[in-house]
Amino acid sequence: MSALSGMDVIVVGAGVSGLTTAVAMSLAGCRVTILAAEGPSQTTSALAAAIWHPFYQAPDLVYLARARHTYATMHRLSSDASSGVRMRPLTEYFRRDAGVPWWAECTGGLCRVPPERVPSRFACAYRMDVPVAATSTYLCYLMNMFLELGGRFVPRRVEGLASLLDEVEVVVNCCGFGSRQFGDDALSLSRAVVLRATRDDAVQGCFIDDSDPFAPTYIVERDDDIVLGGTAEPDLTSTVIGQRQIDDIVHRCTRLCEGVAALRVIDARVGFRPVRHSPRVVRDERYRRLLHNYGHGGGGFTLSWGCANDIVRLAGGVASDG
Ligand SMILES: Cc1cc2nc3c(=O)[nH]c(=O)nc-3n(C[C@H](O)[C@H](O)[C@H](O)COP(=O)(O)OP(=O)(O)OC[C@H]3O[C@@H](n4cnc5c(N)ncnc54)[C@H](O)[C@@H]3O)c2cc1C
Secondary structure, eight states: OOTTTTTTEEOOSSSHHHHHHHHHHHHHOHHHHEEEESSSSSSSSSSOOOOOOOTTOOOOOOHHHHHHHHHHHHHHHTSSSSGEEEEEEEEEESSSSSSSSGGGGSSEEEEOOGGGSSOOSEEEEEEEEEEOOOHHHHHHHHHHHHHHTTTTEEOOOOSSSSSGGTOOSSEEEEOGGGGGGGGGGEEEEEEEEEEEEEOOOTOOEEEEEOSTTTTTTTEEEOOEEEEEEOOOOOOOOOOOOHHHHHHHHHHHHHHHHHGGGGGGEEEEEEEEEEOOOSSSEEEEOOOTEEEEOOOOGGHHHHHHHHHHHHHHHHHHHHHHHO
């Protein structure tokens, strides 16, 4: 029997962080309730391209361990057709040849693209297989898995986290940018504009050039659509998307993969990445039975299972405190 068996837990938030954490805690034997102001389909997570990729990330061993854990778990899930997760080929282009990307050791099928197939404005390119989720299918799949494990979902906005500790042994804050209201000034947002296009054989696989930190370019093939991105606009809260911005994304994506010119764009969406210098995955300094798991920036999917695993470990620490 696990040290967490029978432990009563509240997870606040039903984005990818909350759902993954709730599933991991349930699998560890906890009785878990999710409280969330918005259900999965209304979250930032629902807007994501949901490709496993360390966007804008400097080399970091903790990040690497979490990303590796997530890669392995999503790889396993990809064998279940109903999960919405698929392993897809990713071609990533680099402006500077710094050798094999630091995180590439996590991936399968890694190879260097022959120079004659790399456009002259890039120094090199690597190809690898990565997990990609059809976001709405995957979030729904996680919610169903959670409910089948005996979990409860309660739609409810939470005003304070500490008071929830009167109800259960452990509370996990997975509120994404919503954590700002609980006093974390280190949390900011980065606006992301993405387009969705209908699937077409002209685009197969995924393509990324994230060398411009304000204008990452990515094409993500998924089960039900193709996502074209994007932007990274720090602290911009407007939800208005200009036609010039849409044209610029299509232009950049077409330069990365000519087939994009054949796609039919069906909508443009804006979302806000919850950005911190690093994700906050810790026990609270003041309330030791309160755990935090938020602030994943552009890597909420990439880090999800690794961070959830760390939360299970931290909850084990609470259990052994007695
Ligand atoms: C356009 C776009 C593309 C992206 N693409 C990728 C990608 O390809 N790969 C990748 O890894 N990442 C990507 N990201 C980043 C990723 O989407 C985020 O890191 C991730 O969604 C954050 O998930 P979360 O569960 O922490 O927060 P959220 O998804 O924001 O969920 C927060 C939850 O907390 C709840 N909540 C908040 N406040 C309260 C409260 N007071 N009471 C109760 N509930 C509350 C909300 O209702 C919600 O349920 C992308 C982001 C955007 C915007």
